[in-house]
Amino acid sequence: MGRYIVRRLLQMFLVLFVVSLLTFATMRAVPGGPFSTEKNLPPRALAQLEAKYNLDEPLYMQYLHYMGDIAIPRLTENRLPPSVLNDYLINIYIPGIDKTLRWMNFGPSYKSVSQTVNSIIKNTLPVSATLGTGALIVAVFIGIPAGIIAALKRNTRWDYAAMSVAIIGVSVPVIISGPILRYVFGVQLKWLPPTGWGSFEHMIMPAFALGFAESARLARLTRASLLQVLNEDYIRTARAKGLHERIVIGVHALKNAMIPVVTTLGPLFAFLATGSFVAELIFGIPGMGKFFVVSITNRDYPVIMGTTLLLATFVILANLFVDLVYVWLDPRIQYS
Amino acid sequence: MTATQSRQEPGKIISLAEEHRQADNLWLDALKRLARNRMAVLGLIIIFLLILTAIFAEQLAPKSYEVQVLTDNNAAPQWVIDLFPVMKSIEDGGYVKVSNNYPLGADDLGRDILSRIIYGSRISLAIAFVGPLVSMLLGVPLGLAAGFFGGRVDNIIMRIVDIFYAFPTLLIIILMMAYFRGAFNESSQAGTLGYTLYLADRAMGGMLFIFIGVGLTSWVGLARLTRGEVLSARERDYVLAARSLGATRWSIMFRHVMPNVVGPLIVAETLTIPVYIRYEAFLSFIGLGVNRPTPSWGSMISDGAQTISSYPNQAIFPAIALFLVMFAFNFLGDGLRDALDPRMRGVD
Numbered sequence: 245m246g247r248y249i250v251r252r253l254l255q256m257f258l259v260l261f262v263v264s265l266l267t268f269a270t271m272r273a274v275p276g277g278p279f280s281t282e283k284n285l286p287p288r289a290l291a292q293l294e295a296k297y298n299l300d301e302p303l304y305m306q307y308l309h310y311m312g313d314i315a316i317p318r319l320t321e322n323r324l325p326p327s328v329l330n331d332y333l334i335n336i337y338i339p340g341i342d343k344t345l346r347w348m349n350f351g352p353s354y355k356s357v358s359q360t361v362n363s364i365i366k367n368t369l370p371v372s373a374t375l376g377t378g379a380l381i382v383a384v385f386i387g388i389p390a391g392i393i394a395a396l397k398r399n400t401r402w403d404y405a406a407m408s409v410a411i412i413g414v415s416v417p418v419i420i421s422g423p424i425l426r427y428v429f430g431v432q433l434k435w436l437p438p439t440g441w442g443s444f445e446h447m448i449m450p451a452f453a454l455g456f457a458e459s460a461r462l463a464r465l466t467r468a469s470l471l472q473v474l475n476e477d478y479i480r481t482a483r484a485k486g487l488h489e490r491i492v493i494g495v496h497a498l499k500n501a502m503i504p505v506v507t508t509l510g511p512l513f514a515f516l517a518t519g520s521f522v523a524e525l526i527f528g529i530p531g532m533g534k535f536f537v538v539s540i541t542n543r544d545y546p547v548i549m550g551t552t553l554l555l556a557t558f559v560i561l562a563n564l565f566v567d568l569v570y571v572w573l574d575p576r577i578q579y580s
Numbered sequence: 581m582t583a584t585q586s587r588q589e590p591g592k593i594i595s596l597a598e599e600h601r602q603a604d605n606l607w608l609d610a611l612k613r614l615a616r617n618r619m620a621v622l623g624l625i626i627i628f629l630l631i632l633t634a635i636f637a638e639q640l641a642p643k644s645y646e647v648q649v650l651t652d653n654n655a656a657p658q659w660v661i662d663l664f665p666v667m668k669s670i671e672d673g674g675y676v677k678v679s680n681n682y683p684l685g686a687d688d689l690g691r692d693i694l695s696r697i698i699y700g701s702r703i704s705l706a707i708a709f710v711g712p713l714v715s716m717l718l719g720v721p722l723g724l725a726a727g728f729f730g731g732r733v734d735n736i737i738m739r740i741v742d743i744f745y746a747f748p749t750l751l752i753i754i755l756m757m758a759y760f761r762g763a764f765n766e767s768s769q770a771g772t773l774g775y776t777l778y779l780a781d782r783a784m785g786g787m788l789f790i791f792i793g794v795g796l797t798s799w800v801g802l803a804r805l806t807r808g809e810v811l812s813a814r815e816r817d818y819v820l821a822a823r824s825l826g827a828t829r830w831s832i833m834f835r836h837v838m839p840n841v842v843g844p845l846i847v848a849e850t851l852t853i854p855v856y857i858r859y860e861a862f863l864s865f866i867g868l869g870v871n872r873p874t875p876s877w878g879s880m881i882s883d884g885a886q887t888i889s890s891y892p893n894q895a896i897f898p899a900i901a902l903f904l905v906m907f908a909f910n911f912l913g914d915g916l917r918d919a920l921d922p923r924m925r926g927v928d
Binding site for chain 2: 263266270271273274275276408411412414415416417419420422423424426427430431432438515521522525526536537540541543552555
């Protein structure tokens with residue numbers, strides 16, 4: 245098991261390398277540069293700006309520089325001249341030689357001049373991760389019970405009601421539910437703050453708006469998966485040996501039926517936790533989703549790379565976690 | 581007495597016709613089941629009305645979608661003010677200009693919201709048809725080839741699919757939109773392909789690049805699904821039977837495998853239509869979609885969300901329109917699935 249996890253983590257770096265290469269190539273294929281949108285920049289100023297950020301080098305050198313700043317740890321003086329170019333994610337003070345080991349510099353933001361990719365992530369990721377967790381809780385606690393009830397009471401009124409609500413649910417992405425919720429509960433009824441961030445009340449509406457559509461998807465998946473498992477031989481065996489129905493469903497059927505559900509939960513959490521542009525805009529949340537979009541329209545290369553790599557890391561780790569949960573859900577699954 | 585034999589013998593043509601009638605009956609049965617599903621029929625009616633709205637937008641829209649009457653900006657009719665209690669008219673000491681001239685009110689530039697919603701249906705409907713079309717044209721042949729020929733063909737096609745899967749679709753579409761808008765614009769040289777594309781896109785109000793962006797990513801899922809269906813279908817006994825009777829690979833692929841996998845593909849694609857509609861709304865929401873002043877429900881919601889505390893009608897009416905369309909396609913897709921394969925009810 246331990247070796248399996250180590251192997252998967254090593255594979256992760258390979259995948260991240262490929263993702264970084266592809267993202268770099270694609271974003272540099274897009275015409276226009278980070279400073280080409282500014283009006284009437286004198287050619288000399290433009291050249292200086294590009295030289296400052298190594299944009300005048302050949303492309304492969306720029307890529308190597310960028311990856312080198314992330315991958316290679318450096319021993320430096322304790323105090324660095326204050327500059328956004330010196331922002332490392334990991335700074336370890338080594339007392340014996342009075343120097344600091346620094347690692348993982350994801351570069352500066354070209355557009356938000358006083359910010360670096362690291363500082364953007366440090367400021368916005370906690371917000372997005374909190375909201376994403378809330379949305380996931382909403383999705384799981386509505387979706388999975390609804391799916392179970394629909395499957396157990398198959399072809400009854402409960403089933404039809406749950407599945408109709410699920411279809412309505414997948415028809416209201418946050419772009420629709422966001423404005424409506426904000427108006428009804430924030431502006432009209434004044435039960436919840438319409439916009440902003442900082443308290444639990446601020447989180448309820450966006451978490452529900454993001455989670456509801458996902459809960460509908462989970463409900464349909466749970467129902468289908470549980471119905472399939474209930475036809476398996478081991479369920480008949482469990483019933484035949486006289487187990488209580490509650491144990492048959494709760495212990496034997498549900499654990500196995502959760503496998504496809506858990507599979508989708510992994511990437512779902514990764515996407516929710518790294519922010520939703522639409523939810524952030526409608527509810528005025530200072531999250532990370534904005535930077536995925538704005539960095540591309542601004543050609544803010546280090547921010548594009550940083551956010552994409554972060555998302556990829558989240559997806560890979562979430563999938564690894566899912567694979568580990570499988571073992572608990574289905575004892576037949578083994579990794580060696 | 582097989583299809584291959586009967587084709588060669590003129591006297592056996594009847595049996596071939598019989599075979600076709602049976603195939604038709606399968607589809608007819610499905611149609612009957614669909615007609616009994618009330619929600620699916622409701623979805624179909626909404627889609628039909630929407631198609632009419634999009635076609636006759638010029639006749640239906642009471643006003644132009646782009647003419648700005650700045651003196652009427654943010655005006656709203658009385659019934660809208662009554663509907664949203666936060667809105668108070670100027671007479672009642674509020675801030676809203678009352679003008680029954682605009683059935684759903686006017687936006688911040690004094691454009692009629694109803695007319696913009698009516699014209700906006702064209703964008704959503706167009707993407708609802710172009711998305712599946714491109715994805716069928718690219719995804720089905722590629723998936724069919726990958727599943728049927730296997731080996732190296734399969735390997736190459738599926739690795740391309742894997743690369744697309746590794747990246748979030750929306751990220752690819754945003755990058756592509758940035759590329760198109762940056763590469764093909766008025767500074768392109770006249771006469772080049774880029775300039776022609778730019779002119780075509782401008783003539784379509786920015787829709788062409790959305791079509792290309794959504795189309796180039798839409799085929800991936802369908803190719804994977806087609807491949808999986810073909811892989812399981814080609815191991816069936818009827819394929820073995822056809823092969824042992826000397827049917828060619830092409831005839832097996834198109835006459836035997838294809839008709840057996842097409843049902844799930846149609847269902848999957850119908851259920852993906854709301855996703856395409858959502859992509860377009862999202863792109864227009866973030867400002868990479870249609871060119872202004874072409875109305876899109878996504879950009880209307882985005883604009884309206886800024887002022888939702890004062891003028892909720894500006895965001896909520898387009899949101900309702902978008903919901904109706906998504907809802908209609910979702911219920912239709914769900915009904916189609918029940919009709920084509922009753923065992924699959926509720927499976928995603």
